[in-house]
Amino acid sequence: MQFSFPLCLAPMVGLSHVVLRKIVYDYLPQDQQTIWPTEMLNSRRVPQEKLGFTAETLLHEGERNLVPQILGNDKEMIQLTIRKMINEWGDINTVSGIDINMGCPVQKALRHNYGVALMGDLNYAAQVVEFAATASNKPVSVKLRAVGSDKSVPELIHFVKTLRDAGAQWITLHPRTAEQKRRGQADWNQITELKKALDIPIIGNGDIQTADDVFSMLEQTGCDLVMSGRGLAARPWMMWQVAYRKGLTTDVPPMTEYEEGAEYGKMLLKFIHLSRHYFCEKLGHKPDYAFRKIQFFVRTTHVWLEWGHPLTSEVNRSQTFEEMIERVEKFFSQPHRMVPYTELRQ
Known part of the structure; x- marks a missing residue:
């Protein structure tokens, strides 16, 4: 190992x-x-x-x-x-x-x-x-x-x-x-x-x-x-x-709940871009396939966002990658708090 x-x-x-x-x-x-x-x-x-x-x-x-x-x-x-x-x-x-x-x-x-x-x-x-x-x-x-x-x-x-x-x-x-x-x-x-x-x-x-x-x-x-x-x-x-x-990097990561909320937004945008690259461009699937992967990811992880439920609606309503990116960017244009713990693990 x-x-x-x-x-x-x-x-x-x-x-x-x-x-x-x-x-x-x-x-x-x-x-x-x-x-x-x-x-x-x-x-x-x-x-x-x-x-x-x-x-x-x-x-x-x-x-x-x-x-x-x-x-x-x-x-x-x-x-x-x-x-x-x-x-x-x-x-x-x-x-x-x-x-x-x-x-x-x-x-x-x-x-x-x-x-x-x-x-x-x-x-x-x-x-x-x-x-x-x-x-x-x-x-x-x-x-x-x-x-x-x-x-x-x-x-x-x-x-x-x-x-x-x-x-x-x-x-x-x-x-x-x-x-x-x-x-x-x-x-x-x-x-x-x-x-x-x-x-x-x-x-x-x-x-x-x-x-x-x-x-x-x-x-x-x-x-x-x-x-x-x-x-x-x-x-x-x-x-x-x-x-x-552990002292393995000097770059300071997101530490506060709002910094983590902003990082979730950046990460989700990357998740969308990579889903299009791998599932559509690499594998040749139609966008609907990638959308299902993205929707499942958001449904599973949004529970760590204090007000994450509306994010699932924004993602689910999107008809194109461009619309999904726009909706996510708009959602995270406002500060969002990420909680450390949740009992709502999906």
């Missing part, structure tokens, strides 16, 4: 695509490295696709340390997917690892016995890790959900040790149960106990909405790397804030 920076973006369906990765990447100091998980890639589909011709597999120029996240449970499909990605993406530095998703709680994954369903069958889960580990020389990681209570932590540790013995070289734990999804409070104690018990890197995930949370998780749990999903999507300059606090 190649990283020198303590924060990375989480794999999120419909969000961790090339546009968001590029935006977050541009806030990271150039001499720093972290890992870049993709959206979930279905191993039943990838072998039939041409990489770089779908939104889920398109990369930005010079992308490095990519960690494709694989959803699946079939040996042949998993291995075909991994070998295809390594061969077609070519450059040895493009892919730095493979991640097996055992944390997805959506019903479609449960029906096919992958995602979080794999956590219910230890032997099968270990087999899936072994399938991936024998497909290439890239390190394999596993992203997991939490167990139900502190009394079950020994069971979680046993589960993870079995995955390690099957070939997992690092673990990401999102300590919420599948039933919680994004609600309630993440149990960071499970990350702490897992880190104490394991001799492989542990990535902590859950309730990372601000730069303060990054440092709190590192201090409280001892984890090797912090992962943030919607919080980092809404506040990608969190990379900049963390770098500033």
Whole structure:
């Protein structure tokens, strides 16, 4: 696992695509490295696709340390997917690892016995890790959900040790149960106990909405790397804030709530321009496709803006890129406050 920076973006369906990765990447100091998980890639589909011709597999120029996240449970499909990605993406530095998703709680994954369903069958889960580990020389990681209570932590540790013995070289734990999804409070104690018990890197995930949370998780749990999903999507300059606090840059990032509100506006305009570039110009999709990506992003992240709901209406009403840009510029011509925390994570 190649990283020198303590924060990375989480794999999120419909969000961790090339546009968001590029935006977050541009806030990271150039001499720093972290890992870049993709959206979930279905191993039943990838072998039939041409990489770089779908939104889920398109990369930005010079992308490095990519960690494709694989959803699946079939040996042949998993291995075909991994070998295809390594061969077609070519450059040895493009892919730095493979991640097996055992944390997805959506019903479609449960029906096919992958995602979080794999956590219910230890032997099968270990087999899936072994399938991936024998497909290439890239390190394999596993992203997991939490167990139900502190009394079950020994069971979680046993589960993870079995995955390690099957070939997992690092673990990401999102300590919420599948039933919680994004609600309630993440149990960071499970990350702490897992880190104490394991001799492989542990990535902590859950309730990372601000730069303060990054440092709190590192201090409280001892984890090797912090992962943030919607919080980092809404506040990608969190990379900049963390770098500033660590003395990795002298450029002062947005710090006040109104400075962050203004930065959100600048970031959203960039998101719109990059969506047109990658989804329309690169992939050849009609504008409606890019509009849906932009609308989903705003619907997910606007909850960190104090009065963000009208922004979704402005974006949704736009018929062209030019109109959308004009509406966003007008919206942010007035000061907007960005709140540190929200319980309304979409």
